[in-house]
Amino acid sequence: MNKLTCWVNHKQVTVSVEPGEMLSDIIRYSLGLTGTKVSCNEAECGACTVLVDSVPVLSCNYPALKAQGKKIVTIEGLEDKGTLHPLQEAFIKYGASQCGFCTPGQIMTAAALLEEKPEPTREDIEYALNDTLCRCGAYPAITNAVLAAADYIQHGKPIEFPSLEFEGELDVVGQTVQRPEAVEKVTGKAVYTDDITFPDMLYGATLRAGIPHGKILSLDTSRAKKLKGVRAVLTAEDIPGRINHGLIVQDWPALVGVGEKVRYVGDAVAVVAADTRHIAAKALTLIDVEYEPLPIVTDPVAAKEPDAPLVHEEGNLLKHIKVDKGDIVQGFAEADIIMEDLFTTPTYEHAFMEPECSIARITEDDRVEVYVGSQIPYSDRDQIAAALNIPKEQVRVRGPLIGGGFGGKEDIAGQIHAALLSRATRKPVKVLYDRHESMLVHPKRHATRIRVKLGLKKDGTITAAQTELYGDTGAYASLGAKVMGRATTHSTGPYIVPNVKIDCYAMYTNNPPAGAFRGFGALQADFAIEVMIDQAAEELKLDPDRTQAEKCP
């Protein structure tokens, strides 16, 4: 253990530092300055930016001991005697914070820029903020806010709401309204789940399968349980209630037990609660699991073959969605040209800035309270209650701010695990994912394979559309049937089509699950049909934009 003495926000501090600890660890967890965010934790995203001796650095990749004697400024140190920094004021006025998780990093990086270049151009700002990512996509507002702050500092021009081109006398519509939590978000006071701590809180960690398909032959946690500082090691046997969770179909085990199958690399096999994150991580390495590897299927079309390996015993088809309208044979017979093509879209990752975090604790009246930045807290409550085999009223889900979700925080992540560990230890337990675990575990956008066959008249009128869609819903259903249902109904676009035949197959595979993601299936289908319309317009020597506009209802 080493001592680190440095200046943080104009005050001298001395803290104990473990070798290998990063400056962000010290700032967030030793000093409790949780305005500094850790998002990627690998020096890519800029969320953890602080100033060290006046220059911006990434605190997640800056050894704490390197800061010996240096002057550090975090987002909390930017205010001057209770007055917001002009950048903070401008971020509020310009709505430059959306989820807010990247905001402290954006502001700190911009603050350093304004020190170096008091009158930056738009290009200067974009160059300086190049490495500071905003997943919500607020970049134009951020750039405008920095320009406005510079204008105020240099020329005293007051920072005002940007003007809107709207004629009217309404109270809200046409007015710029300040986001209710804007001040918290620009000052670092906004609370996300990992910013919360409780006395005696333990840290949870999850053992993942690491293989895409296999049967668990044996599972031995005895070595992990003996490790000093480990308070609980739980497996499927320790789940008192329903093992499976799922938003519509309950097919996703919170923990996979002996004799059962893991169906993707991210399946959870055991969970640990320990005194520190390091001990919890160490304990995972002491759990022995023996698998019988099983053949895998990684493609939704292959999954439909009769001899495909079965992901679930009932078969690989989650749902066959059909649309029949008019007379498809007649429709193609009436066409002057018939166009046909195959489109594929890949899996996407949401990459929300805030990785998943859940904290569970037992209240004085013996209820379970779970803190989680979730998109569907009531569903979390129901699923936690089912797993614990207690009435819903005994579970309370509390929602701190969410650092971005985009559909990726609708399913259960660590909520049930935290609750199980907290019940087992009677202590608060935090389960925080790092970026790798986040990417591995949560459902993604469906990869699809879409065949489109279109019949058209010479003037671009569509006489018939036949589409076939395969969606890769991965190992578990999540919202797969709903998402692919949306893809189905969007696969003929917004056009009036008299004769339609659609077959959509949502297929299980051994890939990570797919579920909700902005656009919810429409994106994939719209991509296919719009490219098809463009190709048809080219073939018919028509203007594709006009063809699209004229054929919409």
Added chain:
Amino acid sequence: MNLFKSYAKPGTLDEAVKILSEGPENTVVMAGGTDLLLDIRQGRHPEVDLLVDISEVKEMGAITLEEDWVFLGAGATHQQIISNPIIRENGQCVVEGCGLVGGPQVRNIATIGGNVAHSLPAADGTVALLSMDTEVQLASREGTRRLPLIEIFAGPGEVTFDRGRELVVGFRFQKKREGEASAFHRVMRPQGVAIAILNMSAWVKVVGEKIIDLRIACGPAGPKPFRGHETEEFIKGKTIYEGFFTEASRILGEEVSLRTSAHRATREYRRQLLPVLLQQVLERAVSRSIKKPYHLKDGSHE
């Protein structure tokens, strides 16, 4: 998560080489650590017993003029390099290469010595220095030695000296003389934070209208940072207005070894970029040399 068991931050070169000579088995030198710490964390680098942070060794932070030479300390950060008047005057390609690395947070920490010692074939600062015919200065308990930069690369991530015992102290290249100029450019994936798909750096000496000397470096174009000697030989002696570009591109295409990488680009795409970058860096370097706009005569390509 003990990334390293102990940590030292020497203030002088003597102190640094002493620590290195006496350190335990897995003694590792860290400058900015922007690559190294991630490699350790993500299991690509073995565990470290002693991490020697050389970012504050005073001799290594200097950027000075020494008679005909520019000395560039290995501890200089990318930000210090791009804002330094000596480098801006004498090594434009180095300024351009270092200015394209990461964002300000990374440029404030990452050093040119770390960029070179990591020995990645597409490291921007390294490729720029290579086109400056740079010499590298190494120091250990046994003393210091100086050798051509190209000689320290052994392969991707591998060097010809013991990184746990010997230290890259700095670099030197010739001061700019009449008719000399350089330029660097690269093509990236749009995220803007990863390694270049392809980068290139050119240094030229133009007297009258004749290219009497030039150097071309690029990466990734093989297991080590690459110098295009055959292309250089072909162009050398030609006048800037004779149509040498198409043939020069062909020769460069033959002497490089391009490959497909999983996360960046295909070999074919890199092949198409090669003449694009060659044209850009040559035109820019020659323009700077002759102090007026310059366009390659037969510089059209697909």
